[in-house]
Amino acid sequence: MSGGVDSAVAAARARDAGHDVTGVHLALSRNPQTYRTGARGCCTLEDSRDARRAADVIGIPFYVWDMAEQFHEDVVDDFVAEYAAGRTPNPCLRCNEKIKFAAVLDRAVALGFDAVVTGHHARLGADGLLRRSVDLPKDQSYVLAVLTRAQLGRAVFPLGDSTKAQVREEAAARGLAVADKPDSHDICFIADGDTRGFLADRLGESPGDIVDGRTGAVLGRHGGAYAYTVGQRKGLDLRVPAPDGRPRYVLSITPTTNTVTVGPREDLAVDTVTAERPIWHGETTPVECEVQLRAHGEVARAVVTTDGDGLTARLRTPARGVAAGQAIVAYRPDPGGDIVLGSATITAGRMASPVAAHGA
Amino acid sequence: MAYLDHAATTPMLPEALDAYVAAARQIGNPSSLHAAGRGARRLVEESRERIAAVLGARPSEVIFTSGGTESDNLATKGIHWARRGADRRRNRVVASAVEHHAVMDAVEWLGSHERADLEWLPVDEAGRVSPESLSAAIEAYGDKISVISVQWANNEVGTLQPVHELAVLAAGAGIPFHTDAVQAVGQVPVDFAASGAAALTVSGHKLGGPVGVGALLLGRDVVATPLLHGGGQERDVRSGTLDTAGVVAFAVAVESAVKTQQEYAARVAGLRDDLVRRVRAAVPDAIFNGDPVDRLPGNAHFSFPGSEGDALLLLLDAQGIACSTGSACSAGVAQPSHVLLAMGADDGRARSSLRFTLGHTSTAEDVDELLAALPGAVERARRATAWKSPRQS
Numbered sequence: 001m002s003g004g005v006d007s008a009v010a011a012a013r014a015r016d017a018g019h020d021v022t023g024v025h026l027a028l029s030r031n032p033q034t035y036r037t038g039a040r041g042c043c044t045l046e047d048s049r050d051a052r053r054a055a056d057v058i059g060i061p062f063y064v065w066d067m068a069e070q071f072h073e074d075v076v077d078d079f080v081a082e083y084a085a086g087r088t089p090n091p092c093l094r095c096n097e098k099i100k101f102a103a104v105l106d107r108a109v110a111l112g113f114d115a116v117v118t119g120h121h122a123r124l125g126a127d128g129l130l131r132r133s134v135d136l137p138k139d140q141s142y143v144l145a146v147l148t149r150a151q152l153g154r155a156v157f158p159l160g161d162s163t164k165a166q167v168r169e170e171a172a173a174r175g176l177a178v179a180d181k182p183d184s185h186d187i188c189f190i191a192d193g194d195t196r197g198f199l200a201d202r203l204g205e206s207p208g209d210i211v212d213g214r215t216g217a218v219l220g221r222h223g224g225a226y227a228y229t230v231g232q233r234k235g236l237d238l239r240v241p242a243p244d245g246r247p248r249y250v251l252s253i254t255p256t257t258n259t260v261t262v263g264p265r266e267d268l269a270v271d272t273v274t275a276e277r278p279i280w281h282g283e284t285t286p287v288e289c290e291v292q293l294r295a296h297g298e299v300a301r302a303v304v305t306t307d308g309d310g311l312t313a314r315l316r317t318p319a320r321g322v323a324a325g326q327a328i329v330a331y332r333p334d335p336g337g338d339i340v341l342g343s344a345t346i347t348a349g350r351m352a353s354p355v356a357a358h359g360a
Numbered sequence: 361m362a363y364l365d366h367a368a369t370t371p372m373l374p375e376a377l378d379a380y381v382a383a384a385r386q387i388g389n390p391s392s393l394h395a396a397g398r399g400a401r402r403l404v405e406e407s408r409e410r411i412a413a414v415l416g417a418r419p420s421e422v423i424f425t426s427g428g429t430e431s432d433n434l435a436t437k438g439i440h441w442a443r444r445g446a447d448r449r450r451n452r453v454v455a456s457a458v459e460h461h462a463v464m465d466a467v468e469w470l471g472s473h474e475r476a477d478l479e480w481l482p483v484d485e486a487g488r489v490s491p492e493s494l495s496a497a498i499e500a501y502g503d504k505i506s507v508i509s510v511q512w513a514n515n516e517v518g519t520l521q522p523v524h525e526l527a528v529l530a531a532g533a534g535i536p537f538h539t540d541a542v543q544a545v546g547q548v549p550v551d552f553a554a555s556g557a558a559a560l561t562v563s564g565h566k567l568g569g570p571v572g573v574g575a576l577l578l579g580r581d582v583v584a585t586p587l588l589h590g591g592g593q594e595r596d597v598r599s600g601t602l603d604t605a606g607v608v609a610f611a612v613a614v615e616s617a618v619k620t621q622q623e624y625a626a627r628v629a630g631l632r633d634d635l636v637r638r639v640r641a642a643v644p645d646a647i648f649n650g651d652p653v654d655r656l657p658g659n660a661h662f663s664f665p666g667s668e669g670d671a672l673l674l675l676l677d678a679q680g681i682a683c684s685t686g687s688a689c690s691a692g693v694a695q696p697s698h699v700l701l702a703m704g705a706d707d708g709r710a711r712s713s714l715r716f717t718l719g720h721t722s723t724a725e726d727v728d729e730l731l732a733a734l735p736g737a738v739e740r741a742r743r744a745t746a747w748k749s750p751r752q753s
Contacts, residue, residue, distance in 0.1 A: 022674070022678070061674070061677060061678065063670065063674055065670075066670075107671075107744050110740070110743045110744035110745075111671060111674065111675060111740060111741070111744045112675070
């Protein structure tokens with residue numbers, strides 16, 4: 001129970017369903033004040049109090065579990081290391097994978113609980129399939145697709161059939177004070193939302209070149225490649241304008257040479273995405289499906305092939321801004337909610353020979 | 361349900377509750393000059409006399425406060441400020457390493473904010489301060505010490521401190537000695553004058569009185585700078601309208617607790633000894649913490665190696681048993697107890713501990729309930745810890 005409206009309503013629904021529910025708030029920092037303050041966070045003392053108050057109203061026991069060490073190791077350190085390696089991590093996904101449905105779940109099971117209930121917006125029905133929420137803009141299946149079958153077998157998502165608006169309404173009807181608490185959007189462990197400053201504090205200044213992807217010409221300098229994300233356009237601060245006067249985008253980051261490569265928008269396009277460490281739920285491949293390449297990103301039709309330790313997606317239409325470190329999640333469109341087929345961590349995107357040559 | 365957390369708070373005594381309700385029905389500010397005010401004043405002063413009489417103090421030495429935390433802060437900060445104000449060389453505060461946070465954090469603050477020098481007296485494996493360590497501190501810094509504070513009994517592991525010996529050493533050097541007796545009054549004999557202390561903290565809700573009222577017994581000739589400025593109601597050292605009903609109920613509770621202390625202690629120590637014996641039989645590797653003999657009658661404190669106290673607490677709570685990890689919380693997260701660490705326990709043992717405290721409503725059935733649930737809870741909590749170990753290595 002983060003102290004937000006979703007987990008509060010999820011807990012209430014689980015209890016109403018007849019389960020013996022205990023509320024758990026995760027303390028993710030040894031010193032809670034160092035994480036975000038204010039109403040939008042998920043790790044502050046205020047959030048902890050909100051969660052406790054919600055548990056009181058629902059009528060369930062409530063405890064704070066200290067997961068600071070695991071969170072720091074598996075999420076925060078990983079976040080920094082991934083940026084240092086030129087990749088763009090998704091810490092919410094990592095938290096689900098390593099904390100909520102690993103450290104917390106393991107401890108809960110050992111203590112005699114059967115499952116972890118969260119307020120994620122996703123559907124997980126009796127068929128065991130993970131599906132998108134009915135509320136597509138709030139859908140969180142992308143950051144849950146990393147869960148294995150065993151983890152999903154111990155997960156309960158009571159909110160997947162409701163829109164966020166319905167959840168808020170229900171919270172108000174239940175007398176939960178968090179009913180109109182603002183959503184959290186940013187990364188919970190970066191207090192001021194300044195990811196670049198957070199990384200600079202940990203990785204230090206590391207100046208390098210910004211080069212033109214086509215000519216190799218040095219266009220400017222950067223203070224640390226970790227501050228850049230593939231697809232980024234703003235904040236490049238290039239003194240030399242592009243010859244055609246059009247905006248330039250970050251195409252890639254190369255940690256070995258500490259180089260940020262930029263180019264025109266069309267050079268961002270990729271039609272082939274490779275990924276590692278797949279979690280795949282049994283569908284035989286190659287399979288024609290849809291893929292999502294970043295949180296809240298648009299979906300693309302693709303043919304996905306998996307082998308033991310890798311996944312390749314050939315996109316029907318090129319996508320832009322595909323960043324290594326993000327997840328690729330494959331979905332089968334379904335009227336009952338698109339079904340998650342699997343997920344993997346993107347290692348590279350490239351433009352192969354013309355798309356038509358790869359027709360299925 | 362078995363309530364085994366009397367050291368956190370204990371139910372109000374029926375006579376204290378009745379006295380509270382009766383006094384709360386009356387109008388009157390004890391500082392007012394009219395008849396209603398005089399009526400309230402009379403209740404307050406009679407209460408002061410009752411407390412003084414049973415605790416070996418003069419009525420003028422009873423300063424009513426909002427409770428243990430305020431009394432501890434007033435004694436440590438107030439006496440330090442006053443003594444340092446009189447002589448700037450007196451800038452060293454001495455306290456034991458196992459104080460309650462109300463003393464420890466006040467002293468820490470004097471160090472970090474007021475630039476006082478701090479001296480923490482170590483404890484032995486039982487959690488006991490040795491008079492030799494205080495002698496050494498006095499010998500080293502004698503005229504530079506502003507105040508010395510050592511609790512009467514430890515709130516976590518229940519160990520009784522050699523308060524009289526320590527107070528005599530302090531008095532010999534002319535240094536005011538404060539003792540936090542919040543856990544002691546009503547549990548063991550406490551006599552302010554005989555103890556030799558200059559200041560003593562007592563709290564209402566730990567002995568059957570209401571929450572939100574307590575006292576600092578402050579020797580007549582001990583000067584303390586106030587924390588709270590205002591009307592100067594309490595000997596000009598503490599301001600704020602007196603809580604007449606709270607004070608009346610507090611006095612009734614103190615009187616009852618002190619007068620029945622002997623038979624109470626015998627009965628509760630019997631239950632406690634039974635609890636300890638049965639816990640050790642059920643969980644043979646449990647470590648019984650604190651002094652085995654010189655301890656509070658209602659306190660049983662154990663470490664259960666290989667488990668985490670907060671997991672045990674959750675599992676026992678689910679079976680209707682209320683106990684405590686005994687240590688301070690930060691945002692609800694249990695920190696390893698500074699008391700156990702000071703006693704030489706490692707982090708794991710400190711985190712694996714649970715405190716069971718009995719009180720005036722405790723029964724043999726409470727102990728039975730605990731023993732019915734505890735072995736299974738320990739076994740399960742150990743399994744919950746097991747998964748963590750490989751990741752930590």
